[in-house]
Amino acid sequence: MSNSGSLLLLFLLLILPGCSSEVPGGAVSGEAPVSNEEADKPTSNAALKARLTEIAESGQGGSALSGVQSALDDLKASDAPLAESLTTDYAALSQESDPVKIKSIAKRMADKL
Numbered sequence: 001m002s003n004s005g006s007l008l009l010l011f012l013l014l015i016l017p018g019c020s021s022e023v024p025g026g027a028v029s030g031e032a033p034v035s036n037e038e039a040d041k042p043t044s045n046a047a048l049k050a051r052l053t054e055i056a057e058s059g060q061g062g063s064a065l066s067g068v069q070s071a072l073d074d075l076k077a078s079d080a081p082l083a084e085s086l087t088t089d090y091a092a093l094s095q096e097s098d099p100v101k102i103k104s105i106a107k108r109m110a111d112k113l
Helices: 003-019 045-058 068-078 080-095 099-112
Strands: none
Touching: 045 068, 045 099, 068 080, 080 099
C-alpha cells in the first residue's frame, strides 16, 4: 500500500467513529435526553412516600433528594394544599446536612402522604 493510501486509511479510521447518530449520554440524536432528575422522579404519591421513607431511614440528603422537587411540582395539580405543605418541608430538607434532622423532616413529609 502506498504512503498516501496508508494516510487515507488512517484518516478514515480517525474520522468515522465520530459519524454515529448517538449523542453523549446514550440518547440518539433527535431524542430529548432524560435528565437524572426526571429519571429519578417518583411517579406517584406512593412512590414519593417510599422515597421519603428511604431518606428518613438513611438520613442522607443531597443526591438522595433527586426527583422529589419535580414530584412535588406534579402533586400541585392534584392536591395543591398538600403539595404546598410538602414543598415548605422540602425547602428545609434540601438545606439540611444533619442526618438526624434529615430523618425527622423526611419522616414528617412521608407521614403527610
